[in-house]
Amino acid sequence: MPREDFRDTSDNQVLQTLGLTYPILQGPFGSGHSSAELAAAVSNAGGLGAYGAQHLSGEEILQLAADIRGRTDRPFNLNLWVPRAKEWGEPSSEAREQAYLQQLAPFYRESSLPLPTQAENTLHSYREQIEAVLDARPAVFSFVFGIPEAEILKRCAERGIKTLGAATTVAEAVALERAGVDMVIASGLEAGGHRPAFLTEPEPRSLLTTFALLPQVRDAVSIPVIAAGGIADNRGVRAALALGADAVQVGTAFLACEESGASxxxxxxxxxxxxxxxxxxxxxxxxxxxxxRNRLTEASAGWADPALPYPLQMSVMRPLSRASIASNNPDFATLAAGQVTGLSQHIHAAELMAALVGEPVAGPGT
Structure with a gap:
């Protein structure tokens, strides 16, 4: 496919609907790994920049949207997590939390940190976040771990906000389309960060690779399909488009760019x-x-109780991760990554965008 085909909007619903130059979406990273600078850089380069806003309050989301708009007049995407009624495994209890904290105690001592007295729920109000996204009116509202209520999807449509849901199975993609979601991400097991499954738990035996999931989703739904997972260069983009994707979402390669919020x-x-x-x-x-993979992931794999339920687990991991990163030591750091680490050596988002669509660039790191 000649590179000018990436600019042809005549039969590409994503480019037509969002007014993009290229069918490239940046993955929305959580935990502060997104940045307004990266989102704007991707959007300014002709793709769809994004920001994972799950950790922000409603007021912070509005401030973020204003920050991004101060850097670009192009479309961008804000992402949230849909609350789930039940988490994996057994509910937590005080006894379980205390036992789990004792498993972590040696790591806390090694990091010169006081052991937390209990796990905490630090989530912001989902309703407040939704209202902020609706007020901010990004071009796209994307979400993971479920489907927003019909009323929310209706209000998005009334405001001209396109909705984008993530699916890890064909059944999830079909459910998103039936609910009235505008576009679907076919997310393969190669992708970094959280598995956004919502109809069934994402156990290893049920995980699908991107290029196994993508054509099945393409055949099952009529809405635009975005491929995600294992895509970090022009070869991956072309392969995904050849298998029926309308666009691709790139995460790890953009996370490695200087503009991201990663350490x-x-x-x-x-x-x-x-x-x-x-x-x-x-x-x-x-x-x-x-x-x-690091000491933390290896140790936990052998624990009888590998993790507390979300979001309690996040509260006991965060201090360890921050201390580990501050000391430039990956042992206890929580470092999201897909299976394509090292494939892209581009330092800046604009260079990576050019490489993804096959435009000539001066070279990695320039």
């Missing part, structure tokens, strides 16, 4: 030319996710 240590590991090992784990948040 220097995180970016350094993502750019290792020989790559790094990743593993599916619940130790980061209580929900299954793909992160860089």
């Amino acid at each position: 220097g240590l995180h970016k350094q590991l993502l750019r290792k030319k020989d790559g790094v090992d990743t593993v599916m784990t619940r130790v980061v948040s209580g929900r299954m996710a793909r992160y860089i």
Whole structure:
């Protein structure tokens, strides 16, 4: 496919609907790894920049949207997590939390940190976040772990906000379309960060690769399909489009760019030319996710109780991760990564965008 085909909007619903130059979406990263600078850089380069706003309050979301709009007049995407009625595994209890904290005690001592007295729920109000997104009116509101209520989807449509839901199975993609969601992400097991499954738990035996899931989703729904997972260069983009994707979502390669909110240590590991090992784990948040393998993920794999339920697990992991990153030590850091670490060596988002669509660039790191 000649590179000018990436600019042809005549039969591409994503480009037509969103007014993009290229069918490239940036993955929305949580935990502060997104940045207004990265979102704007991707949008200014002709793609769809994004920001994972799950950790922000409603007021902070409005401030964020204003910040992004101060950097670009192009479309962008704000992402939230849909609350789930029940979490994986057994409910937490005080006895369970105390036993779990004792498993972590040696790591806390090694990091010169006081052990928390209990796990906490630090989530912001979902309703407040939704109202802020509706007021902010991004071009796209994307979500994971479920489907927003019909009223929310209706209010998005009334405001001209396109909705984008993530699916890890064909059944989830069909459910999103039936609910009236505008576009669907076919998210393969290669993708970094959390598995956004919502109809069934994302156990390893049920995980599908991107290029196994994508054509099945394409055949099952009529709405635009965005491929995500294992895509970090022009070859991946072309392969996804050839299998029926209307666009692709790129996460790890953009996370490694200087404009992202990831730490220097995180970016350094993502750019290792020989790559790094990743593993599916619940130790980061209580929900299954793909992160860089380290002492924390290895230790937890052998624990009888590998993780507390979400979001309690996040509260006991956060201090360890921050201390580990501050000391430039990956042992206890929670470092999201897909299976394509090292594939992209581009330092800046605009260079990566050009490489993804096959435009000539001066070279990695320039």
